[in-house]
Amino acid sequence: MVVGSVAAIGAGLAAIGAGIGIGQIGKGAVEGIARQPEAANEIRTNMIVAAALVEAVSLFAVVVALLGNG
Amino acid sequence: MSSNCLKSLLVAAFSVYMLFYCNASFSQSATNNGLTEQHHNTEQKEQGDFDVAATILDHIRDHHSWHLWGHTAIHLPVILKTDKGFEAFSSSKLSDEHHQPVVYNGNYPYKLIEGKIKIMNADGSVNAEASKKVFDISITKNVVSMFITVFLLIIVFLGVARAYAKTGVTSAPKGFQSFIEPVIIFIRDEVGKPYLGHHAPRFMPFLLTIFFFIWINNLLGLVPFFPGGANLSGNIAFTFTLALFTFVIVNINGKKDYWKHIFWMPGLPTPMKIFLMPIELLGVFIKPISLTIRLFANITAGHILVLSLVSLIFIFKAVAASAMAVPFTVFISVIELLVGFIQAFIFAMLSALYIGMAIEEHHEQDLVL
Numbered sequence: 529m530v531v532g533s534v535a536a537i538g539a540g541l542a543a544i545g546a547g548i549g550i551g552q553i554g555k556g557a558v559e560g561i562a563r564q565p566e567a568a569n570e571i572r573t574n575m576i577v578a579a580a581l582v583e584a585v586s587l588f589a590v591v592v593a594l595l596g597n598g
Numbered sequence: 599m600s601s602n603c604l605k606s607l608l609v610a611a612f613s614v615y616m617l618f619y620c621n622a623s624f625s626q627s628a629t630n631n632g633l634t635e636q637h638h639n640t641e642q643k644e645q646g647d648f649d650v651a652a653t654i655l656d657h658i659r660d661h662h663s664w665h666l667w668g669h670t671a672i673h674l675p676v677i678l679k680t681d682k683g684f685e686a687f688s689s690s691k692l693s694d695e696h697h698q699p700v701v702y703n704g705n706y707p708y709k710l711i712e713g714k715i716k717i718m719n720a721d722g723s724v725n726a727e728a729s730k731k732v733f734d735i736s737i738t739k740n741v742v743s744m745f746i747t748v749f750l751l752i753i754v755f756l757g758v759a760r761a762y763a764k765t766g767v768t769s770a771p772k773g774f775q776s777f778i779e780p781v782i783i784f785i786r787d788e789v790g791k792p793y794l795g796h797h798a799p800r801f802m803p804f805l806l807t808i809f810f811f812i813w814i815n816n817l818l819g820l821v822p823f824f825p826g827g828a829n830l831s832g833n834i835a836f837t838f839t840l841a842l843f844t845f846v847i848v849n850i851n852g853k854k855d856y857w858k859h860i861f862w863m864p865g866l867p868t869p870m871k872i873f874l875m876p877i878e879l880l881g882v883f884i885k886p887i888s889l890t891i892r893l894f895a896n897i898t899a900g901h902i903l904v905l906s907l908v909s910l911i912f913i914f915k916a917v918a919a920s921a922m923a924v925p926f927t928v929f930i931s932v933i934e935l936l937v938g939f940i941q942a943f944i945f946a947m948l949s950a951l952y953i954g955m956a957i958e959e960h961h962e963q964d965l966v967l
Contacts, residue, residue, distance in 0.1 A: 573788065580896075580944050584888070587895035 538593040546586030553578050648912045654905045658829045658898055659713055661739040662689035666824055669697075674742060678715065679733040680705055689736070708732075740836065743828035747814050754778065755810075785809055789947050793954035801953055804847060808840060809946040816897060816938030820904075820931060831941075832897035834890065841886035844949040849882070852956040885952055889945060896941050900934040 557575035561568045664672040673690035682705040691702040692710045699710040706717045706728065715736075717728040758778050765772070771779045789805055790798035815836075818826035830836055858864065860878040862871055907930060910923040 576940060577944060577947065580892075580940050584892035584896065587899050588891055590899060591891065591895045 535593040539590050542586040542589030542593070545589070546583055549582035549585075550579050553582065648909075648915075650906070650909045650913060653909065654902055657905055658832060658901045660829075660833060661713065662692065662710065662715075662736060664739045664742065664824070664828075674737050674739065676715065676734075676736045678704070678708070679735060680717075681731055682706075706732075739828045740830045740833055743815070743818060743826075743830045744836075746825055747811065747818060747830070750814060751810060781810075782806060785943075785946060789943070789950045793947070793950040794957070795954070797954075797957055801847075801950065804843070805946045805950055808843070808949060809942050812840065812893065812945055813939060813942035816942060817935070819897060819901065820934055820938065829898065829901050831893060832901055834894045837893040838890045840893070840945070841889040844889060844952060845883075845886040847949075848885075848952045848956045851953060853959065855958065856956040885948075889948060893941055893945055896937055900930070900937055903930050904934065 553575055557571050560571045564571075662674055662676055664674060666672065673688050675686055676689050676692070677684065677686045679685075685704050687702065687704060692699060692708065692715075694700045701707045701709045701718055707720075708715050709718045709724075710716075711724060715729075715732055715734055717725045717732060719725045754774060755778075758775050761772060761775050785806055786798065786802060789809075790802050794801055812831055815831040819829055819831060821827060860882065861875055863874060863878070866874070904927055907923050907927040910926075911917070911919045913919075
């Protein structure tokens with residue numbers, strides 16, 4: 529039997545959003561590094577920062593889902 | 599040679615780390631079995647009733663006692679302020695030998711209801727009206743964890759600072775200095791200088807303090823046994839306080855241009871200025887709130903993830919599940935090591951960014967189209 533709640537769907541949607549976002553960041557970073565390997569370090573730092581910012585937004589959604597779940 | 603050395607060191611560290619999970623899971627299943635045997639004769643309800651969500655939420659919550667192992671726990675003092683004044687007692691008085699909450703008769707009859715201290719009526723129900731007046735300033739698990747952090751930071755940084763005072767900054771770093779110095783320089787070069795420019799030295803003490811404080815708390819939170827294990831940086835009150843520091847520093851140091859760009863931004867038609875003013879004003883408050891929730895959510899999510907993976911063993915009710923659960927737990931824990939650093943870094947970086955935006959000087963230049 530599958531037991532769940534709307535909160536789980538919300539968390540799943542948040543994961544989709546974050547997945548797309550982090551995927552785009554990774555794509556951009558890899559392309560940037562491929563074009564300019566000498567800037568790899570700088571790009572990597574910015575990539576991690578941007579990924580953390582995107583992740584945070586999805587975690588906001590997870591927190592809301594958790595609170596909504598009671 | 600050195601890579602081999604590093605590899606074996608890593609393997610050793612991971613083995614020790616995994617060992618603690620094994621121990622924790624064995625001791626938990628042992629107590630579960632004990633409970634099952636106790637209740638076996640009277641009722642079957644304990645059989646297989648492992649409430650994962652409740653266990654996890656209990657683990658990430660603040661507590662009045664610090665559980666060490668098995669039935670051993672440190673009972674921390676409870677300090678309450680009610681309309682009858684202050685009162686302090688040990689939290690061991692709030693639970694009996696079976697860890698069930700009991701009523702303690704202080705100035706009022708107190709009882710722990712879902713981790714909160716409530717005042718009880720004579721008939722055993724919660725007196726909601728009186729409970730609102732209880733002001734709980736206890737030394738809880740999180741507070742003790744914070745004291746430990748502060749203690750660690752003071753030891754480490756006073757030691758390092760003394761070394762600099764003795765040998766100066768010109769000689770090569772020695773001992774713990776060699777570990778701390780690159781991190782401080784990293785924060786200075788990656789956070790301070792890019793966002794604050796020549797103002798950086800003024801704000802470096804704040805940025806370094808906030809960075810190391812959050813980082814060491816994140817790391818202690820990942821340690822699954824005594825000195826760590828409190829979910830301090832996953833506590834929203836804690837992260838809110840840190841964000842409040844940033845908020846105050848940003849707005850106290852805000853230059854004329856900072857306020858001008860909030861209330862009456864130049865170069866826009868007047869209706870647009872009126873429209874944007876409330877949005878910009880909201881932005882002043884949303885910035886610290888996003889800092890608060892980012893750190894809180896990241897660390898709490900990490901703790902929940904680790905605990906969920908450990909719980910897999912109890913969900914499947916098979917030791918074999920640990921073959922999957924333990925490697926995953928180690929994997930996530932290692933990711934959390936990274937996240938702990940990144941979140942501390944991001945907090946310091948965004949603080950620097952906000953401060954930098956506030957203290958930016960106006961550049962006299964005309965808009966060239």
